[in-house]
Amino acid sequence: MDTFDNLANGIVAVVTPMNLLLLLAGVMLGMVVGVMPGLGPSAGLAILLPLTFSLDPTGAIVMLAAVYYGAMYGGTITSVLINTPGESATVASTFDGYPLAKQGRAGPALVMAAVGSFVAGTIGAVLISIASPATAKLAATFGPPELFLVVVLGLLTLIVIIGGNRLLGTLSALMGFAIATVGIDIGTGQQRYTFGSVELINGIDFIPVAIGLFGVGEILHTLWRGGHLEKLAYFNVSARSRDFWPTRQDYRESVGPITRGSFLGFFVGATPGAGATVASLMSYNLEKSVSKTPEKFGKGAMAGLTGPEAANNAASSGAMVPLLTLGIPGSAATAVLIGGFMMWGLQPGPLLMTQNPEFAWGLIASMFLGNIMLLLVNVFCIPAFASIARVPFRVLGPAIIVICVLGTFTVNGSIIEVAIMLACGVLGFFMRRFGLSPAALVIALVLGPMAEESMRQTMIISGGSFGIFLDRGTSRVLLLLMVLLLVLPLVMVLIKRAAARSVQRYGAMRRRSARGADAADRSDDLTTDGADAGAGDADVDRDRDNEPERVDSQ
Amino acid sequence: MADTVTPATRPSGRVAGWVRPKTVFLAVVLLVFAVYTEIAFGLDWRTQAGRIGPGFFPRIVGVAGVAITLWSLVSAIRCPEEDEVVALEDEVGEADLGKHPRLLAIMVLAAAVFAATLVWLGAIISSALFLGVMLSLLNRGRHLANAVVAIGVPLVMYLLLQTLLNAGLPEGILPRF
Numbered sequence: 001m002d003t004f005d006n007l008a009n010g011i012v013a014v015v016t017p018m019n020l021l022l023l024l025a026g027v028m029l030g031m032v033v034g035v036m037p038g039l040g041p042s043a044g045l046a047i048l049l050p051l052t053f054s055l056d057p058t059g060a061i062v063m064l065a066a067v068y069y070g071a072m073y074g075g076t077i078t079s080v081l082i083n084t085p086g087e088s089a090t091v092a093s094t095f096d097g098y099p100l101a102k103q104g105r106a107g108p109a110l111v112m113a114a115v116g117s118f119v120a121g122t123i124g125a126v127l128i129s130i131a132s133p134a135t136a137k138l139a140a141t142f143g144p145p146e147l148f149l150v151v152v153l154g155l156l157t158l159i160v161i162i163g164g165n166r167l168l169g170t171l172s173a174l175m176g177f178a179i180a181t182v183g184i185d186i187g188t189g190q191q192r193y194t195f196g197s198v199e200l201i202n203g204i205d206f207i208p209v210a211i212g213l214f215g216v217g218e219i220l221h222t223l224w225r226g227g228h229l230e231k232l233a234y235f236n237v238s239a240r241s242r243d244f245w246p247t248r249q250d251y252r253e254s255v256g257p258i259t260r261g262s263f264l265g266f267f268v269g270a271t272p273g274a275g276a277t278v279a280s281l282m283s284y285n286l287e288k289s290v291s292k293t294p295e296k297f298g299k300g301a302m303a304g305l306t307g308p309e310a311a312n313n314a315a316s317s318g319a320m321v322p323l324l325t326l327g328i329p330g331s332a333a334t335a336v337l338i339g340g341f342m343m344w345g346l347q348p349g350p351l352l353m354t355q356n357p358e359f360a361w362g363l364i365a366s367m368f369l370g371n372i373m374l375l376l377v378n379v380f381c382i383p384a385f386a387s388i389a390r391v392p393f394r395v396l397g398p399a400i401i402v403i404c405v406l407g408t409f410t411v412n413g414s415i416i417e418v419a420i421m422l423a424c425g426v427l428g429f430f431m432r433r434f435g436l437s438p439a440a441l442v443i444a445l446v447l448g449p450m451a452e453e454s455m456r457q458t459m460i461i462s463g464g465s466f467g468i469f470l471d472r473g474t475s476r477v478l479l480l481l482m483v484l485l486l487v488l489p490l491v492m493v494l495i496k497r498a499a500a501r502s503v504q505r506y507g508a509m510r511r512r513s514a515r516g517a518d519a520a521d522r523s524d525d526l527t528t529d530g531a532d533a534g535a536g537d538a539d540v541d542r543d544r545d546n547e548p549e550r551v552d553s554q
Numbered sequence: 555m556a557d558t559v560t561p562a563t564r565p566s567g568r569v570a571g572w573v574r575p576k577t578v579f580l581a582v583v584l585l586v587f588a589v590y591t592e593i594a595f596g597l598d599w600r601t602q603a604g605r606i607g608p609g610f611f612p613r614i615v616g617v618a619g620v621a622i623t624l625w626s627l628v629s630a631i632r633c634p635e636e637d638e639v640v641a642l643e644d645e646v647g648e649a650d651l652g653k654h655p656r657l658l659a660i661m662v663l664a665a666a667v668f669a670a671t672l673v674w675l676g677a678i679i680s681s682a683l684f685l686g687v688m689l690s691l692l693n694r695g696r697h698l699a700n701a702v703v704a705i706g707v708p709l710v711m712y713l714l715l716q717t718l719l720n721a722g723l724p725e726g727i728l729p730r731f
Contacts, residue, residue, distance in 0.1 A: 054719050174622060178619060187606060193612075200560060219661075224658045226652050227651075229652075312676075327722065394689075395692075395693055399703065401684070402668075402681045410723065415672060422669055432578050435691050437585060
């Protein structure tokens, strides 16, 4: 009952005219950011963070959370209309989204993606409401040794699951740790790496680094690979057209994928480092494997769009669990959110839900309300957002640099921070180009001071002995988890093979049963007068006649 | 664009592993980590009271950083084919439009000048100049559209951040409004 009471209080705290306005503004801004090529949720959050400084913490976090899940959906619009994902989490949406647009079904694809996002977001919010208090209660029993191990565990998970080159992932995290050591050492008051600069005494602020790596870095990388020369070929969508709305068949085909994607996405998202990209690609593979018609995947299968779309939105909800309960960001976007928490004087972690229940539950409540708003905004404003996707990068790129520079300056009025931001932009470009992970750097930058502080406290408690990590039961469990995590890549191949085999077996079973049902239907049809024979063909013909309006822009 | 390096114009011969861009980048990172570690060893490992000193974490980070960067550098020299990593979203639906290092350098330089003149010229003028220069390079021939964006974006940003939110943007040579 506590959960319901807290949630009700959270909703009451959020439902003020000002907060609802911020929620709407956040959803709209998030959609705009998501639609812009090269900018994902993390860049959007970093750039828009300075806008929230004049707001109260609840209003600010409501707006930023809305930007977060608004941006997650915005990327889908470009995936479907111009075959260019707004960010990596919507890559899977291009596989079937763009073929659907080519068939003249861009409208239904976008509406179904919005419905999938809404359902997944709502399921995710329900699961957060259940999982967060339980996790926070467990985390409240943690002392400094456990907190230190949790931070290390979070980073290890990030590096192990991050994919690509683990060596370069580790290097990125170490770069983040190194940046985090700049400034005054809290324990002794001694300056480290300040080189006599007054501006560096308080350390390198998190915001310029995040804006530089995610905002400027992305723009420079897009420019370098010729984004300014791209000729956009896109499909028009109009809400006035009858073909804009999905059919019953679309809904029927999407129920299973959306449900599976929601749960899969939430649990993958709750794992630090795994994130929305992994969740959406896993969901696509799962749907293709269990589908009765896997041959349609890649050619415009609605299930191939709605499953990954649900998974990436549920993953963004799942990533909030470690953030709210352990204070550990599971992704780059939640790392930016955690930076925001700290600026407002809130310490994310086990005590957040007990010391600031209005804030924590307000955030969860805003997810329920934000999802409703996102659905309405999505369905009725898709054509408007689609038109933003047509603004070419050669105009957007320089404008985003201006927003980044002015946004960074407004944080502390410091030109040094603007210089740091631009330097991080150049670093972000090289990191992206050579396979390093800006996300790992930012997460380590956030976790670095936390690790150092908890390690210091641990050593004070133990009198300088590292044996404390083996003396405490919870610490031993966490150490065991670390060992398991380190051997995970070795056993992962076997697990993947076993999982793929069982999913394929399930898919084959479904296809066999579907073929059996079709054969039975056909024998039934032969005994009737065949009045409705060819109706399916007529539908196909209608689809073929329905040529989409494709426009090439310079 | 004169600086474009398309697949057709790329040199066919393979450059030695140790002079490729990735190895140069990793060598710079190694140098930075080496300096970082050297400074870390100048800081105390433990305080006089026996607690963790200011050099405790920097030394661990520095030594690990040097080791991992060295390992990455050796891997990059031994396997130069892994030099360029294509991001997941770049693989989808995009043609190879060549590489544009000169344009990238101009953008970085222009952004640096923009930052350097921000306080002196003010947010509106310096932003408009930066946008004017970059748009004239990237969006050639569309003078009216470029002028509208170059003046409109700084003005809207100023109205939003300064007039509405009082965020403290520099006014420079223009009066504050």
